[in-house]
Amino acid sequence: MNCKSPMAVTFSFAGFAQRGGRTDHHADGWGIGFFENRGVRLFVDPAPACDSPVAELIARYPIKSTNVISHIRKATCGAVMTENCHPFVRELWGRYWVFAHNGDLRDCAPRLHRQFHPVGATDSERAFCWLMQELSKAHADMPAVDELTRTLSELVPQIARFGVFNMLLSNGEALWAHGSTKLCYTVRQHPFSVAQLADEDLSVDFALLNTPQERVAVVATTPLTTNETWTAIASGQLLVFIDGALALAHAAAPSQ
Amino acid sequence: MNCKSPMAVTFSFAGFAQRGGRTDHHADGWGIGFFENRGVRLFVDPAPACDSPVAELIARYPIKSTNVISHIRKATCGAVMTENCHPFVRELWGRYWVFAHNGDLRDCAPRLHRQFHPVGATDSERAFCWLMQELSKAHADMPAVDELTRTLSELVPQIARFGVFNMLLSNGEALWAHGSTKLCYTVRQHPFSVAQLADEDLSVDFALLNTPQERVAVVATTPLTTNETWTAIASGQLLVFIDGALALAHAAAPSQ
Numbered sequence: 371m372n373c374k375s376p377m378a379v380t381f382s383f384a385g386f387a388q389r390g391g392r393t394d395h396h397a398d399g400w401g402i403g404f405f406e407n408r409g410v411r412l413f414v415d416p417a418p419a420c421d422s423p424v425a426e427l428i429a430r431y432p433i434k435s436t437n438v439i440s441h442i443r444k445a446t447c448g449a450v451m452t453e454n455c456h457p458f459v460r461e462l463w464g465r466y467w468v469f470a471h472n473g474d475l476r477d478c479a480p481r482l483h484r485q486f487h488p489v490g491a492t493d494s495e496r497a498f499c500w501l502m503q504e505l506s507k508a509h510a511d512m513p514a515v516d517e518l519t520r521t522l523s524e525l526v527p528q529i530a531r532f533g534v535f536n537m538l539l540s541n542g543e544a545l546w547a548h549g550s551t552k553l554c555y556t557v558r559q560h561p562f563s564v565a566q567l568a569d570e571d572l573s574v575d576f577a578l579l580n581t582p583q584e585r586v587a588v589v590a591t592t593p594l595t596t597n598e599t600w601t602a603i604a605s606g607q608l609l610v611f612i613d614g615a616l617a618l619a620h621a622a623a624p625s626q
Numbered sequence: 627m628n629c630k631s632p633m634a635v636t637f638s639f640a641g642f643a644q645r646g647g648r649t650d651h652h653a654d655g656w657g658i659g660f661f662e663n664r665g666v667r668l669f670v671d672p673a674p675a676c677d678s679p680v681a682e683l684i685a686r687y688p689i690k691s692t693n694v695i696s697h698i699r700k701a702t703c704g705a706v707m708t709e710n711c712h713p714f715v716r717e718l719w720g721r722y723w724v725f726a727h728n729g730d731l732r733d734c735a736p737r738l739h740r741q742f743h744p745v746g747a748t749d750s751e752r753a754f755c756w757l758m759q760e761l762s763k764a765h766a767d768m769p770a771v772d773e774l775t776r777t778l779s780e781l782v783p784q785i786a787r788f789g790v791f792n793m794l795l796s797n798g799e800a801l802w803a804h805g806s807t808k809l810c811y812t813v814r815q816h817p818f819s820v821a822q823l824a825d826e827d828l829s830v831d832f833a834l835l836n837t838p839q840e841r842v843a844v845v846a847t848t849p850l851t852t853n854e855t856w857t858a859i860a861s862g863q864l865l866v867f868i869d870g871a872l873a874l875a876h877a878a879a880p881s882q
Contacts, residue, residue: 406672408745409708414667423687431679452665460717464743485741485762487720489664506741 371438372545372611373586376406378432381574383440385567385594387429390419390442393569399455400425402440403468404433405542410466414455437540441470453490457538460486460502463512465541469498472591473534473550480529497529501539515544515617519610522546526608536591545611547589549603556598557615559585565595585614627694628801628867629842632662634688637830639696641823641850643685646675646698649825655711656681658696659724660689661798666722670711693796697726709746713794716742716758719768721797725754728847729790729806736785753785757795771800771873775866778802782864792847801867803845805859812854813871815841821851841870 371379383402391397400422401414411433419425419442441456448454456470471494478493484506486499501522508521522539526548529535536553539546547553558565560583562576589611593600603609610617627635639658647653656678657670667689671678675698697712704710712726727750734749740762742755757778764777778795782804785791792809795802803809814821816839818832845867849856859865866873 406708409670409711411670411708412668414665416662423683427679427683452662452667455665459715461743461745464745466745487717489717489720489722 371435371586371588372540372614373436373584374614375584376434376436377584377586378434379404379438379440380429380432381565381567381572382588382594384429384572385569386440386442386590387419387425388569390422390425392420394442396442396444398443398445398450399452400440400442401455401457401470402428402438403457403459404435405437405466405468405540406433406435408465408542410459410468410542412457412459412468414452416450416452416455437468437542437545439468439470439538439540439545441472446474447493448491451490454492454495456494458495458498460498462502462506463509465512467502468540469501470494470538471497472536472553475529475533475535478529478532497535500529501525512541515610515612518544519546519608523608527606530606538589543612544617545587545589546608547603547611548608550605552591553589553603554591554593554600555587555589555603555609555611555616556593556595556600557585557587558598559614564597566597568592568594568596587611587614587616627691627842627844628796628870629692629840630870631840632690632692633840633842634690635660635694635696636685636688637821637823637828638844638850640685640828641825642696642698642846643675643681644825646678646681648676650698652698652700654699654701654706655708656696656698657711657713657726658684658694659713659715660691661693661722661724661796662689662691664721664798666715666724666798668713668715668724670708670713672706672708672711693724693798693801695724695726695794695796695801697728702730703749704747707746710748710751712750714751714754716754718758718762719765721768723758724796725750725757726794727753728792728809731785731789731791734785734788753791756785757781768797771866771868774800775802775864779864783862786862794845799868800873801843801845802864803859803867804864806861808847809845809859810847810849810856811843811845811859811865811867811872812849812851812856813841813843814854815870820853822853824848824850824852843867843870843872
């Protein structure tokens with residue numbers, strides 16, 4: 371989720387968490403990272419999201435954030451343990467970076483010769499460390515979002531050619547989304563309407579909750595609601611969201 | 627808290643959290659980091675610990691851990707914001723490091739010329755980044771605990787001379803504690819007895835909860851219980867706890 375002004379994610383999360391073992395088979399832990407200004411609140415839990423006390427807290431406790439990344443895991447690589455739960459966080463240029471990945475990268479063993487090393491055993495964290503390493507080599511200090519998008523659009527295909535790389539990345543300023551097999555997004559803005567969750571019998575009237583100035587982009591592997599327009603992100607496409615809207619579309623360079 | 631086998635911290639935390647605005651004046655946010663194997667669960671909250679929904683969850687939900695670091699903040703440097711809440715986490719050598727600091731460092735601006743940079747505005751996070759930087763320069767890969775203790779006993783005084791530096795640091799394997807003005811510890815081991823919290827009308831019989839094999843060291847600025855033996859850590863002393871016991875005592879080099 372990427373928003374213009376800090377918003378709570380409680381509604382979308384209520385449906386999303388059901389996919390962690392109830393309406394979907396992703397039951398091998400979960401996690402959620404909220405940016406609050408430059409800070410991050412990260413909650414990870416190796417228990418299935420659908421019966422995690424931490425998930426229950428998140429669904430009840432409105433943490434207002436401009437950028438949120440959440441993930442429910444189906445273990446393909448790495449045991450069901452805290453250190454293998456997404457999202458992963460690293461610091462670069464005095465800012466936190468939050469990353470989550472859906473997919474499977476086979477034989478992806480990029481050389482990690484600088485300061486970022488995986489703590490757990492997932493292909494995802496390894497790919498994230500490589501992205502951070504290459505970003506740190508490409509820029510001496512935090513560049514503008516456009517510049518970062520250009521660099522990422524060169525780096526991401528080098529990972530994506532190893533398999534399925536649906537991924538979300540945020541530095542608290544922007545949200546990058548790379549589509550590989552399935553990823554879609556919707557933008558909620560004025561005039562707001564009623565949204566009906568796909569995974570739970572729950573609907574909400576955003577017109578009652580939001581002011582006309584608010585705007586939010588929600589990205590997910592499959593649509594979270596049944597009555598909003600969700601746009602598929604094409605395979606190989608890297609999108610960037612700022613202030614709750616799509617900012618730039620980069621068709622990534624073809625795989626080599 | 628440093629334990630021989632994973633233990634829940636719910637009892638000690640119940641008393642500790644009261645100091646975040648109720649029995650003490652540390653009401654500017656709080657945080658707690660739990661190691662689970664190599665993974666870390668970090669909870670930070672800019673709300674006072676005594677009425678934080680997250681603190682309430684921690685007090686109810688037993689997360690079993692071998693190393694736990696918690697902190698309640700009285701802001702002396704840096705606004706009351708998520709990014710300024712302790713503990714802070716960084717990755718080095720493929721392991722997470724968790725750090726918390728009680729005290730005040732004046733004019734402490736060590737040069738950060740490598741990969742660790744503060745995200746928030748506290749003197750504490752800056753000192754932590756410097757410690758991580760110097761550790762990464764001193765060793766190519768994760769050394770043994772003894773070796774780390776030797777390096778830390780050279781580094782810590784270089785920070786401590788700028789002010790008050792009561793600090794806790796863990797890599798999930800050991801817990802380092804440096805005393806400056808106030809820090810004390812107790813070791814709970816067989817035969818276990820009844821402990822009475824200092825900050826809440828609550829007692830627990832550890833003999834009923836623990837097996838004779840268990841052992842836990844608890845370090846705090848002031849004793850958490852009224853009927854256990856708490857040993858003060860002398861000013862300038864760096865202690866290291868492994869498997870719930872005191873491992874080595876290093877008298878740090880005198881301040882220059």
